[in-house]
Amino acid sequence: MIKINDAGHANIKKEHLSYFKKQGLDLLRKYAGQKYKHPFEKKVMEYLRDNYEKVLIGNPEVLADTIITINKLTSGHPFSKTTNRKLQAVFDYDIFSNRSPGVKGTNWGGYLLVKNLGVGTCPYCNRQYITTIRNRVRRKKGTRKSLWEGQTRGTLDHFYDKKRYPYLAISLYNLIPSCKVCNSDFKGRQEMTMTDFIHPYKEEFGSEVRFTIVPNGGTAGQPYDVTFLLGNNTEEFHIDFRYLSPDPDFTRRAKQNIELFKIKELYNFHKEEVRELLQKSQHYTSDYIDTILSQSGTLFNSREEVVRFVIGNFAHGANHDRRTLSKFTSDIADELGLLKYLDTR
Incomplete structure (x- = not known):
């Protein structure tokens, strides 16, 4: 409904790409050099290795083209469980989403992304605020683990389902700051494409x-x-x-x-x-x-x-x-x- 303004995304893209280079790129290169039972899986890994910048920070049209390209490489065949696990490890959303700024050893992640995007309300419904709050960090007693004493942020919806497209799990333009009602209660695992839905980074209802x-x-x-x-x-x-x-x-x-x-x-x-x-x-x-x-x-x-x-x-x-x-x-x-x-x- 409401378009997300990405005019000031240059620094966000830089941070996002830097994060992946430290977190997943070496693993992707390792997997791209391995042998696979199905030749198309190796081709996919090599494609992702050679085009990781497009995958990570490409706009919605680039992501749609990426899906088309990979579908051609796979000829519609599903990834094996092993390859799927490898893709999930490379583009690890769980690690990305749980990163909290200020905790030792972490930098860019879900909290900083939502905060820096500056999206005030859910773009899908415009009924819920998207607020990022971080209270102070304390040391968990008897351990070296640091804990937040309360934090919240808007959820990150995957426009393209991360289970179906694991290689887009942490793609910047596939992560839509949204409210829980829209993301979890209504959308869930519903398949979305730009052919059938409005993408918040591309269009809005506006006057039409x-x-x-x-x-x-x-x-x-x-x-x-x-x-x-x-x-x-x-x-x-x-x-x-x-x-x-x-x-x-x-x-x-x-x-x-x-x-x-x-x-x-x-x-x-x-x-x-x-x-x-x-x-x-x-x-x-x-x-x-x-x-x-x-x-x-x-x-x-x-x-x-x-x-x-x-x-x-x-x-x-x-x-x-x-x-x-x-x-x-x-x-x-x-x-x-x-x-x-x-x-x-």
Whole structure:
């Protein structure tokens, strides 16, 4: 739903590649030089050895091409258990995900990755915050082992399942910071590809898939009487989507994301927020916005800040990853006419 901005990823890529060079590259080179019962397995190991940078830090399109290339090398045959274990050892997600900065002998890992990505909310649903917290380290009594006294971070979803594609288990663009609900409760082992789903590093819903209010008995996109929806009864309407993209393939994939992550079902638990926006749309006018701005001294610097105060969230898509429900709030506020009070659109 929300695109992950990778504009500042140069240092992250550098750290990620450096980590693999220390952690798995020597092992990969060793395995690539060994003999295999099935010739295609050796070819795969050699390909990964020669193209490890693409595998580790290549963008989503590069990863998709990597899968195609390896599928051609294997002719669709599965890896043997031995080769699969070797791939899991080289691209060891368990070691990577459990690395905590500050513990002796560890550097780059899951915690630092999520922290440095700076993704504020789950890109799949925009309903849960992704927060990284590290409390101080203490020494475990009677041992040399260091322990954290409390830590948390967002989960890392594998867009391409790490069991099916073990060589992508720690690929940077295959690790999607996300909430537990989306990653574990809804997606699980569901197969995802860019052919059938929206990849958060590549696309987002933006203005082409928008939340909308639909009176019961109506259809998405049809005009409705706002005053009819006012009051305490939120059972008079439901939340749905308007699909505005001229590209039917994009719409198809967006619908797949909505279905997989139960976006429509989840957001229909937020009708109270819609009711408040309905009330605000009837209360605030352009003149009222100007009055608030002119009489608030230095509290607000622009009409945009006043509008953000009124709707209780960010209005522009560039900030949607910073606060939960921001995409939802912005779409509904726009539909109700509240965003027309912005200085610029």
